[in-house]
Amino acid sequence: MESTQNFFCPRNNIFGFGSLKEISLHIANLGLKKGLVVTDSFWATSPHTKRLSDFMKQAGASAIVWGHAQPNPTDKNVSDGIEVYRKEGCDFVLSLGGGSAHDCAKAIGIMVNNPGTIHAYEGVDKVKKPLPPLLAINTTAGTAAEMTRFCIITDTGRKVKMAIVDPNVTPLVSINDPELMLSMPKGLTAASGMDALTHAVEAYVSTSANPLTDTQAKAAIDIIFKHLAEATHNPNNREAREKMAYAQYMAGMAFNNAGLGYVHAMAHQLGGYYDLPHGVCNAILLPVVQKFNLKKAAPRLAEIARFLSLGKDTDSPELLAEMLIKKIEELSGKVEIPKGLKSFKIDPKDFKIMAENAMKDPCGFTNPVQPTLAEVIKMFEVANI
Numbered sequence: 001m002e003s004t005q006n007f008f009c010p011r012n013n014i015f016g017f018g019s020l021k022e023i024s025l026h027i028a029n030l031g032l033k034k035g036l037v038v039t040d041s042f043w044a045t046s047p048h049t050k051r052l053s054d055f056m057k058q059a060g061a062s063a064i065v066w067g068h069a070q071p072n073p074t075d076k077n078v079s080d081g082i083e084v085y086r087k088e089g090c091d092f093v094l095s096l097g098g099g100s101a102h103d104c105a106k107a108i109g110i111m112v113n114n115p116g117t118i119h120a121y122e123g124v125d126k127v128k129k130p131l132p133p134l135l136a137i138n139t140t141a142g143t144a145a146e147m148t149r150f151c152i153i154t155d156t157g158r159k160v161k162m163a164i165v166d167p168n169v170t171p172l173v174s175i176n177d178p179e180l181m182l183s184m185p186k187g188l189t190a191a192s193g194m195d196a197l198t199h200a201v202e203a204y205v206s207t208s209a210n211p212l213t214d215t216q217a218k219a220a221i222d223i224i225f226k227h228l229a230e231a232t233h234n235p236n237n238r239e240a241r242e243k244m245a246y247a248q249y250m251a252g253m254a255f256n257n258a259g260l261g262y263v264h265a266m267a268h269q270l271g272g273y274y275d276l277p278h279g280v281c282n283a284i285l286l287p288v289v290q291k292f293n294l295k296k297a298a299p300r301l302a303e304i305a306r307f308l309s310l311g312k313d314t315d316s317p318e319l320l321a322e323m324l325i326k327k328i329e330e331l332s333g334k335v336e337i338p339k340g341l342k343s344f345k346i347d348p349k350d351f352k353i354m355a356e357n358a359m360k361d362p363c364g365f366t367n368p369v370q371p372t373l374a375e376v377i378k379m380f381e382v383a384n385i
């Protein structure tokens, strides 16, 4: 590994039950006055949002609650949000929710200080001017979007999820208060937990992995295997919720710096074309893509397997890697994620265009094997059971 490695992370990161109240201190320290709270329709009316507004008030700031971030947030959401931000004369952005709220808030933040439309910032390091202060309060475990330099917005014209990857979109403050995660429904707990597992596995086998990201990825994978099923089936288990909050953050630290792979590159197309839930697509594609990656990544996948005490010392890397993939499939089953894409009724005719777009998605650049177009189409077909 003879290359320079950057490590990106928010400046302040707050964890633990009841930690939402810490927001007051940060708003007061930053001298902020009026915040656009970017959230969805569910959270807009939640008692936690009222608590957040009260904490903001204590710090001398007012809250403009804007509850229109859709799942798979769109370019239209961003243009609507920036209009409200400007009209209200806000001076900072808060995101409250999971990945959709954070990504939408990041994109609105980009548009505060940068010209044109959000489409101009698709790609890596295209955002020239920093965002206004962005404070991210996370309610899922998770996309880790509350702490990453990734922002995913659907281009409704092209039906493509645009990946905006830029240190400028990293929130200033992240809050992971598991109290806010207790209300996560079963399906969302399962899907967002499998998303976090995908982040950790893709980061570990990434061509940009380094010792820092390896440590975080392995720890995250271990915790997710131990606690995701419990958090899914016993939503009020506070220990499982807290462990998952840390695990998804660690998986975020790993992929924010090591990058991702073809699971995400392909899942983004299913999200862009069919508006399918991100975590479910990842959970279905993770075993398929890692099987494809075996020719190069078996030794790395075997390292994870050994870390999890799978197999015997004498087992080959290929065998260990397969044991890990099987364990992933088992966890997916335990949290009741469908085995394949069949139930989503995808038109196989769309695989070609989705595969072409996946090959342009920057998330795929760090996959251990660069597939051909035919191989990406084949992976979509394999997942379509």
Ligand SMILES: [Fe+2]
Pocket (backbone or CB within 6 Å): 143, 195, 199, 264, 278, 282
């Ligand atoms: Fe993800």
